[in-house]
Amino acid sequence: MITDYSLKLNTNRSEFAKGMRDGIPIGLGYFAVAFSLGITAKAIGLSPITCMITSVLCHASAGEYAVYTMIGAGAAYIEMAIMVFIANARYLLMSCALSQHMHPDLSFSHRLFIGFGITDELFGISIARPGNLNPNYMYGAMLISIPMWAAGSAIGCFSGGVLPERIVSALSVALFGMFLAIIIPPAKENRIVGALIAVCFLLSFFFSKLSVFSGISGGTKTIILTVVISAAAALLFPRNEEETQPSRIEDAAQASQHEKEDA
């Protein structure tokens, strides 16, 4: 059955293992980033345990940074709620995109846990999976990367600046390397995506350099640019039915393959 995602099935176990494997580089990058977050948390007087719990529950770089600065500033609860919403708003868009990548009959609990697992990186690797997303892939990746994120923040909070500065500097680009590995390969096959990436780099660069936009936080900048550029791309280069639904094509191809085998 296509909606049976229990680990009793070999295919599900292998998806889980693939998720864990792809979760390792993400976890390593997380560890370094969370480490520096932990230092921020320590500065506002949080304990490593509190830091670890926050990291497991929120696991978001910009989002958690917002949490710590708001706690540090003694902000009102509602203020923090709004700030966390803005810092994490891109996940709302990613979640929409991911919802289209799941089997329509996928159960509520699977959808909830997959939603909980969304981060920039886990979204990136799971949207890149062919066909409908197998939840076990996401769970495997979460099982490796979220504990490493939490451990990184707790250890960072506990020990402060133990890692040499040059190591932290080198580790900090691991995340961006992963982003590139997600966006560049599709650009090879699709010129529009390639051009889009170039346009994004340019606009993002100007946005960060122009003083007019200096009052806008990084998270808000990401949201504005994402909505504007994606909408423009969707208007200028609408995707036709076949292209937008590669999963459907593969399903159909597989189905016809089975028919041939049956015959």
Add this chain to the structure above:
Amino acid sequence: MNHSIFIYILIAATVSLIIRALPTTLMRRQITNVFVKSFLYYVPYVTLSVMTFPAITEATKNPVAGYAALLVGIIVAWFRKNLFETAIMCCLTVLIIEMFL
């Protein structure tokens, strides 16, 4: 007013979960609108691109190392397509360049 850290974290966790899980749990039907579908198709590429540059050049101690990591990352991703290799090559690039700068 005295704020409890526990409540702060509870709010943060709740807001984070709602943002992430609302669409995955509620959007069960496949979207048929071409604009919305195209929009959602482009979102991941745009978000990740916007978050990568120029942030990668600001993450390193020396911006030159960040630019080099960007270039190496694009080349490795183009030819190898591998997440781990690309990430490691970017890190090594920064490590090596910052030894000399």
